[in-house]
Amino acid sequence: MLEHSKVLLIQTAFLGDAVLATALLEKIRNESPDSEIHILVRKGNESLFKAYPYPNVRKVWSYDKSRKWSSWLELRHDLSEEHFDAVYVIQRFLGMGLLSLSIGAKRVVGFDKNPMSLFFTEKVKHEWGTGIHEVERNTALVKSWLGEKVFKPCLQAPEIAMSPDMRKKEYICISPGSVWETKRLPIRIWIEFVQLLPENQVVVLMGSPGEIELSNQIAEAFQGGKRVILNETGRHPLLASAYLFQQSKMSFVNDSGPMHICSAENVPTVAVYCSTVPSFGFGPLADWNRIIETKEALTCRPCGDHGKKNCPLGHYACGEGIEAKALFQAYQDFLGSGSQKI
Structure with missing residues (x-):
């Protein structure tokens, strides 16, 4: 069985995609609780992970798409120093596929539709339009490590002051x-x-x-x-x-x-x-x-x-x-x- 003490998840697409990636955080937390998790998301989405209530997420990294090349280079440098056991590329874009291959991780796993999949340690079939939910598709990336069980995404936002007209569970x-x-x-x-x-x-x-x-x-x-x-x-x-x-x-x-x-x-x-x-x-x-x-x-x-x-x-x-x-x-x-x- 594979053992990963430190992994990186990459999902720099839209907000909803980042939210759904928390299903993988839940799977790793429950089935490999000693694994340290890092996640890379689009700049602006990183604050969302303050609503993920478990400490196994060690660091949230951000990719600034407004300055793509310089942000990419900075990430390549900084992520290379983390020495990940594995990188799981949740999305199918060339830039993040290339980044995953450039930081010296022991294993890189991603979807077969990623243009860089030929060079991945493991590529996973990306099924689309068949009714398979995105969290199931994403879970397939870690199947060889943790098996097939699918977990739901998870967020628990901290409390804020609300308008008196907003009575909890009534609006x-x-x-x-x-x-x-x-x-x-x-x-x-x-x-x-x-x-x-x-x-x-x-x-x-x-x-x-x-x-x-x-x-x-x-x-x-x-x-x-x-x-x-x-x-x-x-x-x-x-x-x-x-x-x-x-x-x-x-x-x-x-x-x-x-x-x-x-x-x-x-x-x-x-x-x-x-x-x-x-x-x-x-x-x-x-x-x-x-x-x-x-x-x-x-x-x-x-x-x-x-x-x-x-x-x-x-x-x-x-x-x-x-x-x-x-x-x-x-x-x-x-x-x-x-x-x-x-």
Whole structure:
């Protein structure tokens, strides 16, 4: 059996990908508790790992994509001095594949779709579009070391002060944004959904600074009314946002980073899929979850492996075809399930 006293995980893609990588942290923690773990993520995502509550993660490294080459060189120098037993390259990009091979680790394991996989100690088949979840795909990287058992991602954000209107486990979160426009449920549908909710249901709008306008449109639709709509979009650092999700009754999200944060915190989740599909392997993992997507069989969906900046055909039927009453039904299903956290 392989023994690794010190390993490096590399995942410098988007926020959600970094969150899902905590499933590997959990696997290593449980099945090789004496192993020291380092993880390399995109700059800006490193604070998230302050919400990983276990000390086996010794150091979180960051890759600054705004200065790719100089940051890459710095990392190559610094990581070379760590003398890792193994590096596990979770992503499939050339730069990180090359970095993994350049730091003198005893073993390098990555996916066969990485351009540098020919030189890896071990390459693992990357299955896509078959319904296999990303955490299962990632777990395959360490199968020869730790076996097949899959663990869920894990985050536990530290407590922050909240608005008096945010009573723990009583408000719901809505995250209307996504990096990709074709992953965003149209704002009018979010507004219609909120209109269906009980008037005393507190709604907290969440998102990054770049998504403020999306949340503003929802909040402005209810100005002057009796509903409590708290627009927290762009107001909190990543770790604080994770805590607000963690304390919600349930969260409504697009196929985006907040969905994966909710998975890692086991927050009841309603996930909306527009141009992408759950079979890509990035679905919600909370114990209670629902997936909402159009009921129409669209030959154009999915239109790509990721989202797009706009609908290639101009009609955006995958988003426009989703009904607010489907979201409300999920809300009612949860209230009737007895699954609410206290």
